[in-house]
Amino acid sequence: MAKESDYLVLVVDDEEDILAFLTAALEDAGFRVVTARNGKEALEAVRRERPDFISLDLVMPGGSGIWFLHELRRNRDWARIPVMMVTGHAQDDLGRADLQTALEGRLLSGPNAYLEKPVTAERYVQAVRQALGIASESQPSVEAPQTLEEARRLLEQADPDTLKAVVDLLKRTNKD
Numbered sequence: 001m002a003k004e005s006d007y008l009v010l011v012v013d014d015e016e017d018i019l020a021f022l023t024a025a026l027e028d029a030g031f032r033v034v035t036a037r038n039g040k041e042a043l044e045a046v047r048r049e050r051p052d053f054i055s056l057d058l059v060m061p062g063g064s065g066i067w068f069l070h071e072l073r074r075n076r077d078w079a080r081i082p083v084m085m086v087t088g089h090a091q092d093d094l095g096r097a098d099l100q101t102a103l104e105g106r107l108l109s110g111p112n113a114y115l116e117k118p119v120t121a122e123r124y125v126q127a128v129r130q131a132l133g134i135a136s137e138s139q140p141s142v143e144a145p146q147t148l149e150e151a152r153r154l155l156e157q158a159d160p161d162t163l164k165a166v167v168d169l170l171k172r173t174n175k176d
Contacts, residue, residue: 004030007132010051011035012042012068013086014060018117022055022086025121026128039068046078053132055124058087058114082131085114086124 009031013019019035026033034049036042038060045051054072058065065085072078115127129135 002132002134004129004134005032007052007134008032008034008049009128010042010045010049010054012037012039012045012055012060012065013057014038014062015057018057021121022124025124026055028121029125029129031128038062039064039071042068043071046072046081051081053128054081054083055128056083056085058085084127084131086119087114087117 004026009026011019011022011026011033012035013022014037019037023033023035034045034051036045040062042054042056046054056065056068065087069083072081072083115124
């Protein structure tokens with residue numbers, strides 16, 4: 001079974017604090033990480049390091065995420081490297097059109113094709129794990145019940161004290 005340390009992730013972001021945050025989140029989870037601050041540096045890092053996965057900012061000076069993505073997909077050896085866009089511009093004029101073009105043109109695909117900033121370390125690492133097919137040790141994969149009967153069966157098997165605590169919490173939250 002593959003584990004985080006088996007994978008090299010390239011993190012690309014022009015903002016130093018975000019680059020440091022995303023890098024730390026992945027390293028804390030056990031991934032090996034290399035970084036780049038724009039699309040041109042990212043292209044050089046891909047040539048040098050051959051990452052297994054790329055976390056890519058959309059809007060950057062010195063080679064945007066979309067420019068880099070086009071360059072990556074043109075190269076037969078790199079075209080299959082999975083990429084997840086991590087952007088704060090999915091809904092604004094700076095990035096919406098580029099992101100839509102990438103999704104429609106199949107430059108990005110899959111359930112974790114992009115995440116919107118701000119993103120928590122937990123959500124970010126989980127998205128990378130899912131994209132790479134790594135099961136999280138701390139959060140085992142659990143499928144939601146597909147039918148009412150399945151849900152009833154799970155509720156009947158659940159610990160009564162836990163169910164009561166959850167119901168109480170929901171009631172308190174609903175009052176606020």
